[in-house]
Amino acid sequence: MAVSVVRTRANMGLEAPLVTIETHLTNGVPHLTIVGLPEVAVKESKDRVRSALLNSGFEFPLKRITINLAPADLPKEGAQFDLAIAISILVASQQINIPHLSTKEFIGELALTGELRPVRGILPMALACQRESRRLIVPMDNAKEACIVQNLALYGAHDLLSLVQALQTNELMPYQGQALEWTQNSNGDFSEVKGQHFAKRALEIAAAGAHSALLVGPPGCGKSMLASRFASILPPLSQPEQLEVAMISSILRAGRTPQLSRPFRSPHHNASHVAIVGGGAKAKPGEITLAHHGVLFLDELPEFDRRVLESLREPLETGQVHIARANYSHAYPAKFQFLAAMNPCPCGYLSDATRQCRCTPDQIQRYRNKISGPILDRIDVQVDLPAISPSILKTSTDTIESSESVQKRVIAARDTQFARQNCYNSSLSTTQIDQVCSIQPTTQSFFEKAMTTLKLSARSYHRILKLARTIADLDRQAEIEINHLQEAIGYRQLDRLFSKGI
Numbered sequence: 085m086a087v088s089v090v091r092t093r094a095n096m097g098l099e100a101p102l103v104t105i106e107t108h109l110t111n112g113v114p115h116l117t118i119v120g121l122p123e124v125a126v127k128e129s130k131d132r133v134r135s136a137l138l139n140s141g142f143e144f145p146l147k148r149i150t151i152n153l154a155p156a157d158l159p160k161e162g163a164q165f166d167l168a169i170a171i172s173i174l175v176a177s178q179q180i181n182i183p184h185l186s187t188k189e190f191i192g193e194l195a196l197t198g199e200l201r202p203v204r205g206i207l208p209m210a211l212a213c214q215r216e217s218r219r220l221i222v223p224m225d226n227a228k229e230a231c232i233v234q235n236l237a238l239y240g241a242h243d244l245l246s247l248v249q250a251l252q253t254n255e256l257m258p259y260q261g262q263a264l265e266w267t268q269n270s271n272g273d274f275s276e277v278k279g280q281h282f283a284k285r286a287l288e289i290a291a292a293g294a295h296s297a298l299l300v301g302p303p304g305c306g307k308s309m310l311a312s313r314f315a316s317i318l319p320p321l322s323q324p325e326q327l328e329v330a331m332i333s334s335i336l337r338a339g340r341t342p343q344l345s346r347p348f349r350s351p352h353h354n355a356s357h358v359a360i361v362g363g364g365a366k367a368k369p370g371e372i373t374l375a376h377h378g379v380l381f382l383d384e385l386p387e388f389d390r391r392v393l394e395s396l397r398e399p400l401e402t403g404q405v406h407i408a409r410a411n412y413s414h415a416y417p418a419k420f421q422f423l424a425a426m427n428p429c430p431c432g433y434l435s436d437a438t439r440q441c442r443c444t445p446d447q448i449q450r451y452r453n454k455i456s457g458p459i460l461d462r463i464d465v466q467v468d469l470p471a472i473s474p475s476i477l478k479t480s481t482d483t484i485e486s487s488e489s490v491q492k493r494v495i496a497a498r499d500t501q502f503a504r505q506n507c508y509n510s511s512l513s514t515t516q517i518d519q520v521c522s523i524q525p526t527t528q529s530f531f532e533k534a535m536t537t538l539k540l541s542a543r544s545y546h547r548i549l550k551l552a553r554t555i556a557d558l559d560r561q562a563e564i565e566i567n568h569l570q571e572a573i574g575y576r577q578l579d580r581l582f583s584k585g586i
């Protein structure tokens with residue numbers, strides 16, 4: 085019977101549902117029809133497949149060919165079905181016979197010459213294939229990428245002809261890849277930042293409890309420099325985290341060796357909503373998903389479109405972003421550590437003793453109002469950075485600590501949190517706060533007095549407790565003490581400025 089069934093996969097966000105390619109040949113006017121919700125790129129596939137088959141020395145059957153991509157209701161885009169379609173035509177026209185065809189999945193784009201080209205999103209597809217214990221056959225460039233999936237029967241091929249010959253004679257050799265290693269983010273070391281000890285300490289606390297942080301200071305005080313080095317004090321990615329990071333880069337780029345360092349993303353404030361949050365006509369992850377398990381840094385925070393800032397609320401709460409359009413709906417992971425920076429006023433020199441601020445109180449308030457409310461509520465650590473004079477930089481003789489040594493304390497504090505409550509302090513729920521942030525009555529009365537004197541909002545109460553918990557963890561103390569609370573309150577001072585004006 086002139087029918088064949090070949091297995092392959094489609095891409096849907098980070099999912100890779102199975103697609104079967106059914107090919108049926110009948111006598112009649114030679115014509116090829118592809119059915120089953122194919123996008124334009126898949127329809128173009130018939131021309132590529134025809135040329136690739138002919139140029140590889142096979143025949144293109146002069147028959148009526150119907151190709152069905154099932155399930156029919158799943159949208160299919162991209163050229164990744166080429167290889168499976170070609171194999172399916174070869175099997176249906178009985179030009180070749182592949183033993184155990186149902187245990188194999190084929191993914192790859194064909195060049196007109198029959199060469200195999202890498203496709204995007206190979207890692208989600210490789211993982212899905214591994215879970216179903218099938219063998220995966222991909223272009224060689226994709227094999228280099230997919231080999232990080234463990235216990236996967238993976239085969240790489242350079243072109244259609246050599247692949248078919250090897251399949252028929254059972255001589256296809258499994259791909260022998262090298263295990264990839266975690267690499268340190270190369271954005272620089274903490275020791276390169278001179279001065280700003282208060283800010284460095286604040287960032288260490290933010291890293292230790294996975295708290296989000298806002299750096300406020302005049303231009304040139306080192307905000308971006310500190311932020312770009314933040315990833316270097318975070319612990320190395322765990323293996324499941326590495327795989328998730330590699331999967332995200334895999335759906336954006338084809339055939340590249342995945343980078344396994346902790347991501348640091350710093351989109352410009354002019355970037356579009358789609359570029360930052362994700363979406364578009366063809367679903368793509370945005371910057372917030374590219375920052376998954378890493379750092380999202382928004383410099384000049386008030387300059388960002390308000391719609392973008394509002395969109396950060398969902399990922400900051402849930403670690404995910406849902407993108408729904410007319411023809412698709414995807415959930416992308418977006419569990420990032422949020423860092424932001426801004427000037428204290430529109431001209432930037434409000435807190436700079438050496439320069440005159442030219443802004444009116446009204447302008448300053450309007451500037452700050454751009455980020456007040458929901459986003460400010462989700463920022464645990466607020467740091468006011470002073471201006472730094474060039475002479476201090478030259479003459480500074482402080483002992484400067486390396487990222488590696490700060491990272492050790494961060495790892496220890498994170499381990500303490502996971503041993504105690506199995507989550508970061510920043511993710512503690514109100515009930516959990518009551519359990520793990522218990523304080524002595526004298527400390528409690530100090531805290532209440534400070535809240536009243538400093539006119540801190542009730543909203544701040546839980547944030548301060550969580551932050552104090554992290555500071556106590558860094559200090560290796562089981563109980564939160566007055567000095568921990570004092571320091572935590574110090575990181576909420578901007579609340580008052582933002583809510584009451586200057």
Ligand SMILES: [Zn+2]
Pocket residue numbers: 429430431432433434441442443
């Ligand atoms: Zn100003």
